[in-house]
Structure formats: C-alpha cells, structure tokens
Amino acid sequence: EVQLVESGGGLAKPGGSLRLSCAGSEYPFSHYSMSWVRQAPGKGLEWVASISASTVYIFYADSVKGRFTISRDNAENSLFLQMNDLRAEDTAVYYCARDLAFDFGDPLGYWGQGTLVTVSS
Amino acid sequence: DIEMTQSPSSLSASVGDRVTITCRASQTISKYLNWYQQRPGKAPELLIYASSTLQNGVPSRFTGSGSGTDFTLIINNLQPEDFATYSCQQSYRTPWTFGQGTKVEIK
Numbered sequence: 001e002v003q004l005v006e007s008g009g010g011l012a013k014p015g016g017s018l019r020l021s022c023a024g025s026e027y028p029f030s031h032y033s034m035s036w037v038r039q040a041p042g043k044g045l046e047w048v049a050s051i052s053a054s055t056v057y058i059f060y061a062d063s064v065k066g067r068f069t070i071s072r073d074n075a076e077n078s079l080f081l082q083m084n085d086l087r088a089e090d091t092a093v094y095y096c097a098r099d100l101a102f103d104f105g106d107p108l109g110y111w112g113q114g115t116l117v118t119v120s121s
Numbered sequence: 122d123i124e125m126t127q128s129p130s131s132l133s134a135s136v137g138d139r140v141t142i143t144c145r146a147s148q149t150i151s152k153y154l155n156w157y158q159q160r161p162g163k164a165p166e167l168l169i170y171a172s173s174t175l176q177n178g179v180p181s182r183f184t185g186s187g188s189g190t191d192f193t194l195i196i197n198n199l200q201p202e203d204f205a206t207y208s209c210q211q212s213y214r215t216p217w218t219f220g221q222g223t224k225v226e227i228k
Contacts, residue, residue, distance in 0.1 A: 047217040059215045105212050107155040107170035
C-alpha cells in the first residue's frame with residue numbers, strides 16, 4: 001500500500017522559513033510526479049506546486065512563486081518543500097500527493113496525512 | 122487560470138437519498154476533471170478521475186459525468202460514510218485548480 005508521510009510543519013514567524021518533507025514508500029518513488037496541496041483552516045484545497053518524476057517539469061501556484069521551492073531526492077524517496085518569506089496566509093495543512101499514474105498532470109491518486117504550518121508572530 | 126465553481130456549497134440529505142453536485146469550469150477542460158472526497162479531519166481521497174472513471178475501491182453508487190465545462194457527481198443511495206466534503210479539480214492546465222468544495226451533511 002502506498003504510503004506518504006509528511007513532516008516538518010510547525011510554528012513560524014512571518015518572514016521566516018520552514019522545510020517540509022514527505023517520505024514515500026511501498027512504490028517506486030522515482031517513477032511518479034509529486035505535488036504539494038494545502039488547505040487553510042476551514043477552507044478548500046489549494047494546489048501549491050508539482051514536480052515531475054525526473055524533475056524536468058516544476059510548476060508553482062502564483063501565490064507561492066519565488067518564495068517556495070519544491071524538490072525531490074529520488075535516492076531517498078523523499079519530496080521537499082522549502083518555504084521562505086512565510087506569510088500569515090500560508091497557514092494551512094500541507095499535504096503531499098502522488099500522481100495516480102506515470103504522466104505528469106495525472107490525478108492526485110494518493111495523499112499523505114498532512115502537516116500543519118502556522119505562521120504567526 | 123481556470124476557475125472551478127461548485128454548487129451547492131453545502132447540502133443536507135438523508136441516508137438513502139440521491140445527491141447531485143455540479144462543477145463548472147471557466148473554460149473548456151475536455152474530460153480532465155477529478156473528484157475528491159474528504160472526511161472531517163482526514164486527507165482527501167481520489168474518488169473519480171477523467172470525469173467518469175471510478176478510482177479502485179470506490180463504490181458504484183458514485184457516478185461522474187460531463188465534458189467541456191460542465192460536470193456532475195451523483196451519489197445514489199447515500200450511505201453514512203458518504204457524509205463528507207467533495208471537491209472537483211481540473212488537471213487540464215497548470216495551475217491545477219480546485220472547486221471550493223461541497224459539504225454533504227446529515228439531515
């Protein structure tokens with residue numbers, strides 16, 4: 001069974017940084033595109049960033065472009081989200097998700113349990 | 122960006138009811154429309170992809186349809202475990218965008 005486990009969330013001050021990690025297991029991690037999706041308290045889902053299996057394709061939402069960086073280490077079966085210049089509106093549960101199949105842009109077939117990021121002074 | 126609009130935002134229904142949720146895209150997205158179910162306090166789960174294909178393990182009482190800009194999710198014979206929030210998402214063009222969600226509550 002595919003497993004995705006996020007870590008790294010917590011409290012950060014405005015302007016601060018956090019690095020989220022997502023460990024994938026029970027599947028060939030290097031074969032699949034990965035994404036980060038967030039959900040602010042009481043709000044809907046918001047796509048944040050995606051990275052293709054070989055890192056050829058990387059896309060960001062405008063709301064995080066220039067502040068967040070998505071990356072992956074296929075040797076370590078890990079996905080990362082470096083978040084800099086954090087703002088109050090970045091407060092959310094952050095989910096990592098794996099594409100259902102091999103093509104970039106496939107539906108998000110598997111999700112982690114999420115990690116909470118709170119940005120507050 | 123492609124805007125996704127769901128209706129209604131919430132609804133109340135009883136066990137055994139048939140429920141219909143609609144999702145409209147601001148421009149054509151062919152059949153690149155996915156539905157997710159999210160139970161309270163849990164991560165979203167893929168329910169239907171490519172407008173009408175059920176993800177493995179999803180009961181047949183869930184049906185998806187539509188193409189272009191208008192899509193529908195129907196839940197027949199609503200069960201207690203179906204009370205959740207349902208969100209549509211387009212995977213036609215980045216940025217991938219979600220609808221605001223439809224909360225299905227117990228009447």
